Amino acid sequence: MAKKQFVEPRLLKGFQDFLPEDLIPRKKLIAKIERIFEKYGFAPLETPAIEHLDILLGTGGENTNKELFRLQTPEEEDVALRFDLTVPFARTVAQYPDKLKPPFKRYAIGPVWRADKPGPGRFRQFVQFDVDAAGSDIVAVDAEIIAIMSEVMQAAGVPDHTVLINNRKLIDALLEDCGIADLETQKHVLRVIDKLAKVGVDNVRRELGEGRIDDSGDPIRGVGLDAAVIDKMLDFVAISGSSRANVMSALSERLPYSESTTKALNEMTELADALEALGVAEENAKFDPSLARGLDYYTGPVFEMIIPSAPQFGSVMGGGRYNQLVERFMNRPIPCTGMSVGLDRLIAALSHLGQFESTRSPVEALVVTMGNVRRAETLRVASELRAAGINTETYIASKKKMQMGNQLSHADHYGIPVAVILGEEEVDNGTVSIKDLLEGKTAREDIEDRDAYREAGKTGQRSVPRSEMVAAIRQILAAHQR
Amino acid sequence: MAKKQFVEPRLLKGFQDFLPEDLIPRKKLIAKIERIFEKYGFAPLETPAIEHLDILLGTGGENTNKELFRLQTPEEEDVALRFDLTVPFARTVAQYPDKLKPPFKRYAIGPVWRADKPGPGRFRQFVQFDVDAAGSDIVAVDAEIIAIMSEVMQAAGVPDHTVLINNRKLIDALLEDCGIADLETQKHVLRVIDKLAKVGVDNVRRELGEGRIDDSGDPIRGVGLDAAVIDKMLDFVAISGSSRANVMSALSERLPYSESTTKALNEMTELADALEALGVAEENAKFDPSLARGLDYYTGPVFEMIIPSAPQFGSVMGGGRYNQLVERFMNRPIPCTGMSVGLDRLIAALSHLGQFESTRSPVEALVVTMGNVRRAETLRVASELRAAGINTETYIASKKKMQMGNQLSHADHYGIPVAVILGEEEVDNGTVSIKDLLEGKTAREDIEDRDAYREAGKTGQRSVPRSEMVAAIRQILAAHQR
Numbered sequence: 001m002a003k004k005q006f007v008e009p010r011l012l013k014g015f016q017d018f019l020p021e022d023l024i025p026r027k028k029l030i031a032k033i034e035r036i037f038e039k040y041g042f043a044p045l046e047t048p049a050i051e052h053l054d055i056l057l058g059t060g061g062e063n064t065n066k067e068l069f070r071l072q073t074p075e076e077e078d079v080a081l082r083f084d085l086t087v088p089f090a091r092t093v094a095q096y097p098d099k100l101k102p103p104f105k106r107y108a109i110g111p112v113w114r115a116d117k118p119g120p121g122r123f124r125q126f127v128q129f130d131v132d133a134a135g136s137d138i139v140a141v142d143a144e145i146i147a148i149m150s151e152v153m154q155a156a157g158v159p160d161h162t163v164l165i166n167n168r169k170l171i172d173a174l175l176e177d178c179g180i181a182d183l184e185t186q187k188h189v190l191r192v193i194d195k196l197a198k199v200g201v202d203n204v205r206r207e208l209g210e211g212r213i214d215d216s217g218d219p220i221r222g223v224g225l226d227a228a229v230i231d232k233m234l235d236f237v238a239i240s241g242s243s244r245a246n247v248m249s250a251l252s253e254r255l256p257y258s259e260s261t262t263k264a265l266n267e268m269t270e271l272a273d274a275l276e277a278l279g280v281a282e283e284n285a286k287f288d289p290s291l292a293r294g295l296d297y298y299t300g301p302v303f304e305m306i307i308p309s310a311p312q313f314g315s316v317m318g319g320g321r322y323n324q325l326v327e328r329f330m331n332r333p334i335p336c337t338g339m340s341v342g343l344d345r346l347i348a349a350l351s352h353l354g355q356f357e358s359t360r361s362p363v364e365a366l367v368v369t370m371g372n373v374r375r376a377e378t379l380r381v382a383s384e385l386r387a388a389g390i391n392t393e394t395y396i397a398s399k400k401k402m403q404m405g406n407q408l409s410h411a412d413h414y415g416i417p418v419a420v421i422l423g424e425e426e427v428d429n430g431t432v433s434i435k436d437l438l439e440g441k442t443a444r445e446d447i448e449d450r451d452a453y454r455e456a457g458k459t460g461q462r463s464v465p466r467s468e469m470v471a472a473i474r475q476i477l478a479a480h481q482r
Numbered sequence: 483m484a485k486k487q488f489v490e491p492r493l494l495k496g497f498q499d500f501l502p503e504d505l506i507p508r509k510k511l512i513a514k515i516e517r518i519f520e521k522y523g524f525a526p527l528e529t530p531a532i533e534h535l536d537i538l539l540g541t542g543g544e545n546t547n548k549e550l551f552r553l554q555t556p557e558e559e560d561v562a563l564r565f566d567l568t569v570p571f572a573r574t575v576a577q578y579p580d581k582l583k584p585p586f587k588r589y590a591i592g593p594v595w596r597a598d599k600p601g602p603g604r605f606r607q608f609v610q611f612d613v614d615a616a617g618s619d620i621v622a623v624d625a626e627i628i629a630i631m632s633e634v635m636q637a638a639g640v641p642d643h644t645v646l647i648n649n650r651k652l653i654d655a656l657l658e659d660c661g662i663a664d665l666e667t668q669k670h671v672l673r674v675i676d677k678l679a680k681v682g683v684d685n686v687r688r689e690l691g692e693g694r695i696d697d698s699g700d701p702i703r704g705v706g707l708d709a710a711v712i713d714k715m716l717d718f719v720a721i722s723g724s725s726r727a728n729v730m731s732a733l734s735e736r737l738p739y740s741e742s743t744t745k746a747l748n749e750m751t752e753l754a755d756a757l758e759a760l761g762v763a764e765e766n767a768k769f770d771p772s773l774a775r776g777l778d779y780y781t782g783p784v785f786e787m788i789i790p791s792a793p794q795f796g797s798v799m800g801g802g803r804y805n806q807l808v809e810r811f812m813n814r815p816i817p818c819t820g821m822s823v824g825l826d827r828l829i830a831a832l833s834h835l836g837q838f839e840s841t842r843s844p845v846e847a848l849v850v851t852m853g854n855v856r857r858a859e860t861l862r863v864a865s866e867l868r869a870a871g872i873n874t875e876t877y878i879a880s881k882k883k884m885q886m887g888n889q890l891s892h893a894d895h896y897g898i899p900v901a902v903i904l905g906e907e908e909v910d911n912g913t914v915s916i917k918d919l920l921e922g923k924t925a926r927e928d929i930e931d932r933d934a935y936r937e938a939g940k941t942g943q944r945s946v947p948r949s950e951m952v953a954a955i956r957q958i959l960a961a962h963q964r
Contacts, residue, residue: 006809006810006811006812006813007536007537007810007811008811009537009573009574009576009577009811009812010534010537010577011530011577012530012532012533012534012555012559012561013555013557014555015530015532016530017527017528017529017530017574017577017578018526018527018528018529019527019574019578019581019582020525020526020527020588021581023525023526023527023528024525024526027526038844038873039868039871039872039873039874040868040873040874040875041843041844041845041873041874041875041876042844043502043505043506043842043843043844043845044500044502044505044506044509044844045499045500045501045502045505046499046500046505047499047500048493048494048497048498048499048593048607049531049563049593049595049607050494050497050551050595050607051494052492052494054489055489055491055492067556069532069553069555070553071551071552071553073494073495073496073597073606074549074597075495077494079494081531091491092491092499092501094491095491095492095493095499096499096501099501099503100501101892101895101896102879103877103878103879103892105875106502111530111531113531113532115555115556124555125530125531125532133878135879136878136879136880137880138857138878138879138880138881140857140860140861140876140878141878143861144861144876144878147865270857273857273858274857274858274861276858277857277858277859277861277862277865278861278862278864278865279865327488328488328489329488329489329490329491330488330491331488360525361523361525362520362523362524362525362526363523363525375620375622375752375755375756375759376755376756376758376759377759378622379622379625379626379756379759379760380759380760382760383629383759383760383761386521386522389521390521391520391521391522391523392521392522392523393522393523393587394523394622394626395585396585396615396618396620396622396623396626397584397585397617397618397620398618398619398620399620410583410585413583414583
């Protein structure tokens, strides 16, 4: 017999399938986060995957210059897949000023695409999950966003978390104090400071000065600052304290009086007051002058969520205030602030911390049939369970695969906790046998003797009248916290 | 002053933005439907937007030959945006046979793209929302899918709905009885019968015979059947009855005994039994031999959801059994059945029926401040409300926009039902003023006198101690069924 040709089923490199075992807990996490966003008054908004090329190009956003997946419409318009959700947000704010009347707060979740080199944990399609607020220039909004970040971590089961907070205006005051006025030099300084956690203070000192040779032997150009200026800077970014107020007083001691210093310190004080009013604990949100994330793009507060007990996952959420993006699409500035949940990275951290449980199926009860029970009877039992809100599957394979063993191995494979067994006897006397499949499994794990194994298999199985079936199942599900 | 250049904020033709007013009720509907899918044991699964071109091309699916949005990866692989969710489903079933061990049932929701001509209600990106079951060749699964379709309509608030059901095997028996063995002729007959509702029985009669001239004067080629055969066919597809059982007996009277007739009738009887066991009412699922939707692709039962009181919306959900698609990706057949919710069309029908309520914001309470109240006090009140699970917004604009009028006009614009008013007096004596914004609105609608208008504006406003604030708001929300 000639072998039939078929197309090999395969994924593109850099792309992911989400099978139920990951997607079920992922969807639960997303729902929890959405609930928090809505509690803070953010409304959902969705934009399409494809945008005109000029909307996406050179937007000066945090993610600008990312590689785009470009394509053409049948009308030969140049278009591309969106690379983030912030640029489309700015577009909608400018496009619908009447409907989305500022102050306007939205959340969005959806895939974005980048034609970068794929690698471990780096995908060409991944999900972004953002909140952004448009039309408010006061930092109470930033404080609410920081409160959201902390509440998300609480809800995800990670009480040990810290939002690091800095402010572009503080760094501006520092740069002014150091006499660094040239924009390119400023950006260079910010990029170097951003490497602090990665390369350490000595290497940063060298890069702020004459430069250094990296591990591979390549030279890295230095900023060329004087030793005294470098000391002042490193001294400044090393400021820390046991509370936000302590950091604030250390900062104000270090910065000489000037208009920009006053502005920066006032904004940080306002932010500290708002965080306190919102009940964000000191350990969950800290002022950290060394945080330089995207400071060349952000215009005010910047924030980044880290997990102190799992630092290897880096930033799992981050954002800041950007007051210039919407201006690209309209003739007036609309101040914005927002943050993005790094869903994949957050989930990686949660898995590591044991807070992300793989679940192969939403099914709570499998109706299993034995002997000559009519299919209609199986379906009737399933209907009763579904009407009571229990997620129920009927085992529906070809007739030759309807042996009890196949049915129970199906339940085992998909981790279904309860079997509702229906034999001829049960149908005749109006009962069902309810079996706790997880208890049986645990009981059998250490048994080697064959009879004892069989006996243990019967534990957690009992016959109940049909009228008590739902209650009996609920009891088992509750015992397993399902 | 030179006018600043900016990029015009605009959508691509054929693409949609979903603003909160539509997306909030849309997400609620999606959540309801997902809940039903899970109750029937379907697990979520997600695949990426982009697939290898050969995965998508010529898959022989129901939607084959659709125009693809093609593009290239940086490695110059030919890829395209997916045009449906069924082909990627078939790919995953073939690609992960161990993890997704059949019988396997999944649901999926996500955007698909087609480079067709856009038109009213026809988009180049739209959402598909599917359930599919792999690995079962018995029609009890089809019955469960039909039960889901009915339950979705109930949950959406449309008790008046009917799933029309036919079976490819019935039509095969009819074609055999009529002596039509040629595959091309068979497909031609199916295409003509599919036009019945659209062009009427007389035109179908002509098209089955010698052909006809359409409204624009163009000739339509006929199938060329004899009058006696045409009569037999039209007679057959006209069969209807007050119950599924009645249609079954009429069908069996009309079809002569043969192996394929027996097979078809047995399958339909099995389906009727299963529908009855699942409690699907006669008026919500009818056998209709004239339904020819995708019969050249489907291999067994086909189903289509219509709303009898709103026939202009056509089919809002549809599907059927397809036993050959997975075979394209692996060396063995895996029988599948499934259906797709036409979300946009369903929502259009629900809007028409008054079952889809536009909601501009998820916010339930806006904290409004008057006079010299500290921002921190506003945030504290908001925190208390959020902790009680009430979706709360603080009005956070620039200080110059903090007048009461601006705050209440914001609440009005976004349809926020409750204002929590906080003035210096309230802060001093530990109270807040709670205002029912919807009641005030209704009361004012017919008032022309200015003083009476002002007075009415005060209705539904009362001062309560902070400790009773949450209860007072819940009472108002309950009164408005929020």
